[in-house]
Amino acid sequence: MVKQRSLVIFYALIIYAVAQLIWWAYYLYSLQHNRLGMILGEGSMFVTVFVFGAISLHKTVNRESKLQEQKRNFLLSVTHELKSPLASIKILLQTIQKRDLTKVQILDFIDKSLLDIERLDDMVENMLLASKIDNRSYTFPKAKFNLSVLVDSIVNRLQVTKCDCNQQVIDAEIEPKIEITGDKFALTSVVTNLVENAIKYSSPCEVVAVKLFSKDDKVFLQVADHGIGIADAEKGRIFDKFYRVGSEDTRNTKGTGLGLYIVKEVLDKHEASIKVKDNRPAGSIFEVTFALT
Numbered sequence: 001m002v003k004q005r006s007l008v009i010f011y012a013l014i015i016y017a018v019a020q021l022i023w024w025a026y027y028l029y030s031l032q033h034n035r036l037g038m039i040l041g042e043g044s045m046f047v048t049v050f051v052f053g054a055i056s057l058h059k060t061v062n063r064e065s066k067l068q069e070q071k072r073n074f075l076l077s078v079t080h081e082l083k084s085p086l087a088s089i090k091i092l093l094q095t096i097q098k099r100d101l102t103k104v105q106i107l108d109f110i111d112k113s114l115l116d117i118e119r120l121d122d123m124v125e126n127m128l129l130a131s132k133i134d135n136r137s138y139t140f141p142k143a144k145f146n147l148s149v150l151v152d153s154i155v156n157r158l159q160v161t162k163c164d165c166n167q168q169v170i171d172a173e174i175e176p177k178i179e180i181t182g183d184k185f186a187l188t189s190v191v192t193n194l195v196e197n198a199i200k201y202s203s204p205c206e207v208v209a210v211k212l213f214s215k216d217d218k219v220f221l222q223v224a225d226h227g228i229g230i231a232d233a234e235k236g237r238i239f240d241k242f243y244r245v246g247s248e249d250t251r252n253t254k255g256t257g258l259g260l261y262i263v264k265e266v267l268d269k270h271e272a273s274i275k276v277k278d279n280r281p282a283g284s285i286f287e288v289t290f291a292l293t
Helices: 002-031 033-098 103-135 147-158 184-200 259-269
Strands: 143-146 170-174 179-182 208-215 218-224 273-278 284-291
Touching (some): 033 103, 103 184, 103 259, 147 170, 147 184, 147 218, 179 184, 184 208, 184 259
Parallel strands (some): 170 208
Antiparallel strands (some): 143 179, 218 284
């Protein structure tokens, strides 16, 4: 409604300005017939500048309106993302408190609570890092570290059993002793976001493949899923802030739209590249390339 009202006012002002231009052009011509060339020249220049400005302003209004809509969707998503694990933790703790459970049951409930807490922690870290990147207040301190150990620890933490047969959903092939120079904290967020996205957009029993290997003085990290895939028209926008694949009205997957934005920003600071390819027969492959120095 606000967007429609703004556009109505915008177009009303344009119509008014054009009407005024025509009136003044007619008025000048009626006063000075012999200066028709000058009037047409000046008028043409004014119209050109005016049209260019109107088009630019229209694009700006649409872009700002879309950004505001994405921010509203982001707030709704964050609210849901916070509420769901908090409700789960509350139920688990209340069950421990009110029921006479065995030690095994209590430990199982505590483990489930810790998983939800880690999920909350990842989301908060994402929002803080995105805010620092936007404010240019994060310096990306770099040091040499073992990327193989980092990827392996993230895979183990995110490894979940989602099938009746307790099948592991992450199939990892990690070349040992791969070391790079970078910001370990920020790159932890990169790997976490890529693996979590792959799990999120996959069916419960679909395997996510994570590969880390070196070749020709480069390090490659590949995260492949067999999920819904990404349309070619959307591949150029998935790294935009707040952007999420699919329609806001029909989307079922959770998320805030910050994960891939953070991934791209962090990798740019490390002079690393990322590209997304179609997996076969379905799904997506995200490939990160680091240059060894």
